[in-house]
Amino acid sequence: MIMRMKTHLTSFIKSNYRELVIGGILASAIFIVGHFSGGFIVRPDSVVLPFYMGINIFSFLFCWLTLALLISKFPMYKVLGVFGLLFLGAIAEYFMNIPNNPITIPLLILFWMGVSYLIIPKFFKKYQIAIIFTYGAVITYFFMFRRTSNYAEDHHPVVTTFLIVSISMMIVLWAYDRWKWLTNLRADKAKAELMLLKNQVNPHFFFNTLNNLYGLAVEKSEKAPAMILKLSDIMRYTIYDGNADYVYLKDEIAYIEDYIELNKIRYQKKVEITFIKDIPYSHKIAPILIVIPLENAFKHGVESLMENAFIKIEITTTNSGIFFRIKNNYEFKELKSKGIGLENLQKRLAMIYPNKHKLEITKTEDIYELSLSIKTT
Template identity: 45%
Template sequence: MIFKKYNTNLFVLALVIVVALVPIIITAFEVIFTDNKSVIFLGNYHPKVTILVISYYILLFGVGVFWFTKQLIAIAQLKNEKAKAELMLLKSQVNPHFFFNTLNNLYGLVAKDTKKAQELILKLSDMMRYSIYEGEKEIVTLEEEIDYLKNYFELHQMRYHKNIVIHFNADIDENCKVVPLLFIILLENSFKHGVETLRENAFVKVDVVSDKNEIRFTIENNFGISNNEENKSGVGLKNLKRRLELIYPNKHKLSFSITENVYKVQLILNQL
């Protein structure tokens, strides 16, 4: 059926081209094979025929422009759909290992400390609910995103059997919007490559500032023995960089720096 439709379209296109070329072929024939030194295009035709042919060419040009525009729109839509599909895939890859690790911790905690296990389950439930339902949205309030990060902090403080110094400062515009689940990757890295490499004196410092023009997210953590190259180019950061390219093209800046044993990341987003 598709092959038959393709052949029909091809036949119609060929017919249109042939009809369009007839006057040009006749004129070329007169120039080449007659003694006339010059030939006026459509000069030997009846005026009505001339008007009809010219009208046909104008119509053909209009159809061509319409077809070309339609193809451009189709290509743009295809790219947009491809980008959306890629974004959905990237979102689905955000922090699943964190949830699995937390569930494994809960398994051992249930028998030892039921009350703490229940608190962990509630926190984990809140985070999973946000990831599933709010994470599907194209945009959320920055305040909602910050609450999600705070839940992450609280959950980790309950998980670890060591003191972690956490500084969390947020000075934001309450009307500020952001794409969900961007900052969590940086926060996860601060624990994976920072807190988890230290037995004591671990700290994580987060500073979020926003106004009507931009969002500035800064995170610092100290570290022990850690693969800093992996911290800069791991799967999570590749995911984040790709999402930023798709959502904030030329509207973001992601920078990394290391001073002694302190790792610092800053992400600046221009408002959409």
């Protein structure tokens, strides 16, 4: 890990060598002027030496890296314009020789606001009223008490503390704003992924059903009208209810029953289907979720078997959740991989019910069983 950090640091220095050199020269010039002007905010005679040295080292590094960053991102004139405020503050402090110089503090605040505007412009514009009000209050306090005899003892520490706290709060607020933005971005990405997974469920089912419907229409079969009605109900549920976050379990069961009836017409073979429902509690569930294992049962089971195909479905509820089980037979050679359906189901469960579901699959040479329990409270 240390070697990796060294590699990254070496690469950073090589790729930003020019900016680091120019930033270092400008930062050194600013701090030389600041030293001769007697310091900006923290005076050497007002604090202990280690604290004064630590503040100056940290301030130099911050100024250096900030300058290098700004030079790499913005035109030189903007960077020089902002840091010119700091330079002018140092010059005013040194040459004007006025106690509690009325120019230094405003220039320092304008410098910090200029740096903030360059580095985080969207954040600055979003909170510009609060930022201007806060630093305006600092400047107002400074001008109200700068001429008082006890300013250095009583009021200068207040101004210093106010500046440090306001800058710290601004950094914390920016970090929170970025965290909130990142959280919303992840939520939007999760919603988009979830919608994509929903849209992957039924395309081949609709394609195959329409092909079967075409065949029935050509034969002028009496089953065609019933098949059209079932397909219409399924499409209505998929398009409208399928876009909801949650639906009532009874509506999902009605969708599954329509799905089963439509597949009975599609396959035109004898399939033993048992559907046990025990739902004394009315829970909500993510739509088009438990139909995925049923779709796999028809695709890998009923389609592959010439006879004696069966599907057993069980849905029960408790006061705290939903239990679903499906069992079907199949030809072993047909089930070579878990397929996109099961992968889709696992991804959606992980996104919608993290740490609130349990999915178990058991297989033998000709029997496939899937059980799913979901906590809804």
